[in-house]
Structure formats: structure tokens, C-alpha cells
Amino acid sequence: MSEPSDRGKGWIEQPKNVDRIVYALYAICAVVFALDLLVERHEYLGFANWFGFYAWYGFVACVGLVIAAKGLRRLLMRPEDYYDETAPGHHKREDEH
């Protein structure tokens, strides 16, 4: 049974189901990480043979990327009309014609 407030929302929008998807992702990640025990990887660069190398490198890279990009906003972000030009990204919908 879904909460009344969830009525009209799609399956994927209900918090309960979002949780399910997230837990499924955690489980898949754990499996893929553990598979490193079974599958032999033949890497040309030695360090890439470390256990779970791609898993932790991917995770650290993405967290670092987002935190660095967030910091960059302080330096780079300006109002949308900064250049006094119509910013692209809008288009007349045809039902407005």
C-alpha cells in the first residue's frame, strides 16, 4: 500500500521504491567488487591489478570531481544574463504558437 500523498506519482517516484533501487545498486556493487576474486584481469599497468582497483578509483574520482566542481562554482558562477545576451536553452513550444 502506498501513502496517500504518493497517489498519482509513478512507481519510480515513490520514496519506498527509490530506496529499493538504491539498495539494489549497493548489492550489485558488492557483487561486482567481490567478483575480482574470481575473474583474472590481465592489466598492462601493474597497479591496475590491485584488488578492486577500478571500483575504488571510480568512486574516489567521482566524489573528487563533484566536490571540486562545486568549489569551482564559487569562482566561475555568474547570473544567467551575465553577458547581456539571451541565454540559449529555450524554445517556443508548438502549443504556444
Add this chain to the structure above:
Amino acid sequence: MAAWIANPAWLLIIGGLLLPLFGYRLRCALLLIVPAVAGAWLLQMPRPLTVETELLGYALTPLRLDGLSFVFALIFLIAAFLTGLFMLSNRSRLEPAATLVYAGAAVAAALAGDLLTLFLYWEATALASVLIILANGPQTWRVSLRYLIVQVASGLLLLTGALVYFRSTGSLAFDHLGLDAPGGWLIFFAFGIKAAFPFLHNWLQDAYPAASPTGTVALSAFTTKLAIYALARGYAGTEILIPIGALMTAFPIFYAVIENDLRRVLAYSLNNQLGFMVVGVGIGTELALNGTAAHAFTHILYKALLFMSMGAVLYRAGTVKGSELGGLYKSMPWTMVFCVVGAASISAFPLFSGFISKSLILSSAGYQGLWFVWLVLVFASAGVFHHSGIKIPFFAFFAHDSGIRCKEAPWNMLLAMGITAALCIGIGAFPDPLYDILPYAVDYEPYTGGHVLAQMQLLLFSALAFTVLMRTGIYPPELRSTNLDSDWIYRRMLPAAIDRIALVMEMVFDGLGRAGRRAGAALAREGSDVMPGRTWPVGSMALWVAALLATLLIFGIFLDGA
């Protein structure tokens, strides 16, 4: 004359020039039939094939079809067909006409065997493509002008380099050049501008999102990949391309994370994908060059698919701002599915096209022991999944419900996306037909257990990072904003600097003028007639500064040539 016209590219150019004369239905037919016929023509041409001719005493090669040029000409024609199909619902005359001419010029440039022919078509792509941007309306005037200046500058560098090269070697042949060739640096920068090297890149992110929902798809396919082809032809194995390419893969993804206009996010990730190809050219081994050609091929398809899906969203929902979208999967389920296929392909999921092409480049970096470059490329691979693979579909189709309810994309857009998506999956699952047409023989198996596992670990843990950051609220929200990039230098810093210089000079001249007037008055009392000093308007000062800079530029070019 026949040597020039007997070229599949000219079908597109002539078709494009005639297209505005016809009614809507005939225009639609032309848009589909012309690239298809040109493609059939290209496929039945013998390889290798060279057509030589003479123009004003110069030995020229209007057509050179070999392994490398074939791959690029073929994918350009496929892209022209798919773009045409996507564009059918656009009733403009200018945009489809410019698209056909643009695609034709790109094919002709890829088939050009000498530098002069290359230059002519190189400039033709610039002129045709700026019309695609302008076709979106008068608000694109300024961005079109900026775009055109950059593109024409690239052409002028190419022409100057070609003339320097010709004066030293007596040849215009476009084969391997290298940086040590006479004029080699000039041509290198000409290619570098169009390939969007770091700091020469921002014309791309500036201009591509300004075109119409359909026009951006056309823009995404040709110019930059033509530059990649030209680099592969002229500068294979040029080592400086390795750090340039690695930098290109890495820095645009930081911008992509914070950019709000989702088509501009795609423009940044386009830049990042070009970086992989540039690294491949720089490594220059057969495996790496195969990787560059294969990656250009798959990239044109999945990037077109992503731009198509965001174009369809813009067309129906009226915006592609991440801050205003969300929940569109209800209104546009098919577009969402095709977008996810494009996202999986650019992220190089196994069984999708990016996996079988990017692997060639990454492996060749590994084989050469370039561990640092390899680490940067793997970082960029995780990053591209993060912003193109997750951010684009997530913020457009899921996230919170924006309340936007619109129609699904028109049938022609869905069909174009469907065919492109099918190609992305087909090439990913069955890479051999693509491997068979690469410039060098391929001895490579992308689907080994270790390789698939490595890629899945990388991608799934990137997704895990996104999930954790979203759930902890660390992930930065989509905000309406402009992010400063290198275009700030010529849109803000230089104009401001020129204004300031002009102001200072005006003050100096003003001061001189006043001193002059005083002196004049003093002299007048002595009975002499000196002209009174006058102030100089800022506008004419700026003009003089510009003239001075232009003179310096011309001197620079001549000195380099000498």
C-alpha cells in the same frame, strides 16, 4: 571540373543549394535521399582511389579515398542521413539546406588529398554551419559572429600554413606533416581550433547550444571530427598531442557537472570525447589510430543521439535547463529510453558502442606504459558517465517532477533516435563490421572477462558515488547560471581592457589638448594661430588599437613565413 564534381560529397552540396527552391515534401525527400545515394556511391567506390587534377598550375588531389578517409566520409554520410530524418519536422528552408551543404563540405574535406582543397572545404564547413546557427533566429546574431570569426581564423591559419609549406617543399600534398614541417605549427593550430584544444575550445560550448533543437544535432557531427581526421592524417605520433588530449578529457567534465543548460553539458562532454581521440592521434600506433577512427565513428552516433534526445525535450517541453526539467519520463518515455541508450554508449557500458572504441585508445596508452595519461583517461571515463550518463537522463526525465506535461517527440524524431540507438547497440554488441573498415588490421578482443569486469566496477562505483552524493545532499543542485569559461577573455576582459586603454589615451590626449590650448592661447596672445587641441572619441581610439593589432598580426604571419 569533372575531377571535382565526380565526388559523392558534391551530391550533398548541390542538393543543399537546390533544396530551398522546392516545396516542403520535396525538401523532405531530398534530405533523406541525397545522403543515402551519396552513401551508396561511396560504398561502391574502389579503395584506394586517387583523383588528381591541375588548377592554375598547381597539382591538386580533389579526391583521395583510403582506409582513413573512408571511415570518416562514411560516418559523415550516415550522420547526414540521420540528422536529415531528425530534421524533417523543421519547416525552415535555410536549416536543412545549410545542413546538406555542411555535411557535403565535411565529406569533401575528409576526402581532400591536398592542403588547398582541404582549405576550400574547411572554410565551406564554417560558412554553412554558421547558417545553421543563424537559422534559429535573430537572437543568435552575436554568437554566430563569434563562431564565424573563430572558424574563419582557423581557415586563415590553415591557408597561411599551406602556403608556407608550399613555398618550402613545392608540394601541397596533405600527408603526414608533423610540427617540424614548414608551416607545421600554423596548420597544427588551425586543426587545434576546430578540434577544440584547451583554451581554443570555447567557440563550441558557446555556439552549439544556440542552434535550434534540430540544428545542434547537425553541428555536433562534423566540424570537430573533421579536425580529428586532419590531425590523424597530418600529425599522427606527435607527442604533444598526448598531454593536450589528456587535458581535454579532464577539464570539461568539471564544467559539465555545474552547467545547467543540458545541451551545453553535452557540448562539454563532446569536448571531453574529442580528448580521447586526440590522445589516440598523439600515441600514433596502429592500435591507437584505429582507436581514434573507431571512437570518432561511434562518438558521432551516440553524441548525435544524445543531442537528438535533448533536442526533442527542448522542442516539446520548451526548455533544456536542468533547473526547470524533471519527471519527463511520463510524457516522453521513448525519448527517455533512447537518451539512456546514448548515455550508456558514451559511458562505454559493455554491449554499447563506446565500450568497443574507447578500449582501443585506453589499451594503446596502457601498452605504451603511459600510466599517468591512462589514469587521467580512466578518471575522465568515470567523469563522463557521471555527467552524460547519469546527470543528463536523471535531471531531464527523473529527479523531481517539474510538472511539465507535453507530447512525445514527433514520429520522425523518434525514428531517427530509434535507428541511431539501434546502431549504438549493434556496434557495441557486434564490433567486427566496424573493426573491419578501420585503417589498419585489428587484432583486438574487447570482450574479455577481466575487461568487462573492470569497466563494470568503474561505472557501477561511479553510479554509487552519484547516489551517495545525492542522498547526502552534497551533490550541487542545478542552478540558473552562466559559468565563466575562456570565452570570458574575448567577451569581457579584452573589450574592457580596450575600453580602459582608450580611456587612458583619451585622458592623455585630453591633457595634451588642454596643454596645447593653454599654449595656443599663450601663443595667440603673442599673435600666432595654433590649432586648438581636440578630444578623441573612444570609438575611434578602439578602432586604432584594433588596426595596430591587425598590423602586428600580419607582420607576425610574414615573419613566420620567412
